[in-house]
Amino acid sequence: MTTTSGKQKSDVPQGTLALMILKTLDVLGPLHGYGIARRIEQISRDVLAVNQGSLYPVLLKLEQEGAIASEWGASENNRRARFYRLTRAGHKLLEAEKRDWEQTAATIARFFEVKAGDLS
């Protein structure tokens, strides 16, 4: 199997995947597992290229945490599919995670922006 980047691709950090799922559901509304995978794939290009299945344990975890809820529905080709939607707790979690993430990203970004001379 080929990957877009030449080197071995590391696993997606779990927290990141969860955040992606939450944001996807926030933007697109109720969606089944495949739909979530497709969406993440489209945006992140290759994060789930080889490992779509790894989505499901994260979905179960989020559901057990109460951030998302699920129910059976009909998919596009009229098969039984499980649809996940964001709960109120999930919205809050997403907000919190988003803030955290932005903070972390900003901190890391500042580190990269700082030049050697600024430290003295």
Place this chain on the structure above:
Amino acid sequence: MRFLRRFFARLGNSALQRRDEQRLKDEIEEHIALQTAENVGAGMPAGEARRQAMLKFGGVEPMKEDYRAEGGMVFVETLLQDIRFALRMLRRNPGFSALAVLCLTLGVGANAAVFSWIEGILLRPFPAVAHQERMVALEGTTPSSEYTSVDLSWPDLLDLQRNCRLVDWLIADKIMGASLSIGGRSDRAIGSIVSANYFDALGIRPILGRGFEPGEDTGQNAHPVVVISYEMWQNTFHGDPEIIGKTQRFNNVQHTIIGVAPKGFYGTFVGWSIQFWAPASMLQVFEGRNFSLEDRGARWIEGFAMVKPGVTRAQAQAEINGIAGRLDATYPEIDRGRGVNLVPLWLTPFNKANEMRSTLEIMLAVVIFVLLIACANVGNLLLVRFFARRHEMIVRLAVGAARSRLVRQLLTEGLILAGLGAVGGLFVAHWCRHLLVLFFPRTGTVPYLPGEIDWRVLALSIGVCVFSTVLFGLIPATQASRIDLAAALKSEMGGLVSSQSRSWLRSGLVLVQVSLSFVLLVGAALLLQSLQKMRNTSPGFSTRGVLLTQVDLFGSGYDAQRAENFQKQLLERVQSLPGVESAAFAGFVPLGLVPPATAPIAVDGYVPPPNEQPVVDYNQVSPGYLATAGIALVSGREFTAADNRTAAPVAIVNDAMVQQFWHGRDPVGQRLQVGGRWMRVVGVTQTSKYEYISETPRPFFFVPLLQNPAPRASLSVRTRMPAQVAAPLLAREMDALDAGVPHYALITMQQQLERSTSSQKAAVGLLGVLGGLALFLATIGLYGVVSYAVSQSKRELGLRMALGANSSNLLWHVLSRGLALTASGVAVGGVASFALARLVADLLYHVSAHDPVAFGSAFVIMMFASMAACFYPAWRASQTDPMVALRYE
């Protein structure tokens, strides 16, 4: 597709809930269907589209693990899997499982039994008493080092009671025997004389009636009331519901029964089950005229105290020391240098716990040895099974099982064995609870020495079992983690664990077993020899042809004069019986439970060390006692009927007394002062044994019974008749004089001697049983190792045979390996025993702790046992058919 189907099948088997399984299955199906549809839409052929969809989905197995991990069920699931698997493995090898569980059951059972005895006899002997952990025993001390502990007097106890602020209470307790007359028949009962606060202090509520009221322990014979035990109520009074208020003759005095103690309360004298309690005011009725509550010098109380919560024993002791110091100053002539120690219950100086302590301590070490031996067997069995299963282990490792998972599997199996062993062991302990009593003679009153299985004993036993099994279960586990997978897969048979380290481990375990059981054998042999020496020691009186019984006239209300008449008439009647050579009375029974009377003495020309009053034990005997008992007279004469009340006081002293007080010069004709009264020495006897068979020669003297009456005396009869024949004759003569005098068992002097060595016998018996158990377990271990070695070296044996060895060569080859193992175990065990023998030195009598005979016999027994263990596998080896063995594999 097959892959998916298998995946779903496995999923179905897992411990996941069916709803969750189905859901995941549906989701995956849907996911792959959608991806396939999209791939087809992109122009792939149907088959390739599905294949790509599945590839994109990724590894299902790891996802499944993750999914389950998210589900939080992974631990429980693998645990259940491990347990199911372990149970299956145990069922598949019933022989192995049964042997392992048997070994553990015996090992843990022995431990739990000894734990329960230590708990029930030493640590928490009074389960009916609330807060017995705060209870301490009172031990009186004297300035002289000769007696380390003495009893307390009533006035001293009252002073302590008045002045102690750090204890909740102090109680007096004194065990005694009494006659109980029911409808013309006389019976014996064990009772306790107690202070009035006894039941209230201990928190024992009588189930019928009441306990003693304050003040009932004051006034001479003022309160003839008793509380009876539940057992006495049931057995003697047949559970009479109207028992309260009825009267009953105890020691010929009418007592009112005021209460019945609850079931399960046996009094506070470890070793005997008390049947009734009387208040201290009745002391004289039970103990005799010369006891008085007012007498500060009469020390008869075996007491206890309850330290207040939060107060340490040391603090209470400091307070007591202060009070004792004041008593010393107030009553210098009586309490000079005397004190009271508060000692923990397990160090109680006066009851049977004291007698059993050293035995139980040794037993504790011994059962731990036995457990180690049993566990070594289990470890060995687990190892053998591990090697037999190495193929399974390799395969499991090869398909990706984590090593930790294999170790967990092995530990689970070990723990299941431990659980079964612990349950079995606790059953064994439950059955053995009252076994200790069996080591004591059945004549007379049987001691009460119960084991107590409470939660502490349960927890400790289970803990010990689990700890040891995990320890030994880990040995194969360490082997599992050392498996070299590549090498193991390359060569099917070897390579896994080098056969060298394998046999080294197993032989090491057997070596430990052999050396431990050798230590136990040496211990048992030493104690056995000591017991033999004790039995063969001449006590200094005849043990054959002499019968012995008690005639308690005091308990039947006789005064000195009436007792003298009765004794005189009974002697005349008994001596005229056919077959009786002679008969005599003595106040003190040698080697009995009751210590002899003791008196301060003075001798002309003997100057005692300053501040020391020489005190010597004595016996009151009737004319002809020395001849009847077979005590040799060295010089002078025996007492005659002429040495009566009106004649001049006389005494006979023993040889040890002559050495100490007359410097070896014959004292016949000299004066001896006993308790302020001068007596003429008329004879000298050889020194015999008085209280214990193991005692060193001690000063002792005799005085005439006629000049020093004792209504409670023992009758010795020299006759060739066996006791069963003589007993009814004696009973008839006694009944003819007074049917109200109770009959005690008529025993031979030999039985009396054996009774006196019963605690040594108990130690030998216990150590013998446990030593035998250890030997049995070690033999099983040795057998297992040797027969396994034979089965593993079939090829080598066949080769040897093909090259010209004959069967006796092979027999010897295997035997010598087993014997070499035993010999090295014995060498290690010998060194250990040499070092440990000091621990039993206290129990030994005239036997060196490094006695060569004991070591030699232990060696011979061990060698025989190992021959027996190795012979069958060796014989099988010698029957190896070279053709079959070489073709094998």
